[in-house]
Amino acid sequence: MPIVIEWENREATARGVCDQCGARIADAADGLALWEERDATAIGRRELFMTHRACFEAFRGYRMSCTVGDWMKRDLQWFLDTLARDTSATSGS
Ligand SMILES: [Zn+2]
Numbered sequence: 001m002p003i004v005i006e007w008e009n010r011e012a013t014a015r016g017v018c019d020q021c022g023a024r025i026a027d028a029a030d031g032l033a034l035w036e037e038r039d040a041t042a043i044g045r046r047e048l049f050m051t052h053r054a055c056f057e058a059f060r061g062y063r064m065s066c067t068v069g070d071w072m073k074r075d076l077q078w079f080l081d082t083l084a085r086d087t088s089a090t091s092g093s
Pocket residue numbers: 018019020021022023051052055
């Protein structure tokens with residue numbers, strides 16, 4: 001579950017969490033967005049995962065032992081930019 005809500009100082013904050021080590025991904029430059037790809041030509045949705053860059057190989061190694069497809073990765077910043085465009089997000093609260 002890469003995106004969670006975490007309470008801190010009586011405020012709810014959206015956080016990106018590493019699916020390998022469980023720690024917060026505090027810097028988008030240090031994160032990857034991942035999904036399993038069985039058929040890149042198939043239309044449809046894929047489940048999102050996130051890891052720190054340093055955690056990716058361990059995540060992939062474990063997941064490859066129990067999944068069929070390969071693991072695609074993109075910079076976390078790519079994911080955030082794509083999501084912002086897709087939701088017409090603007091900054092602010
Ligand atoms: Zn990690």
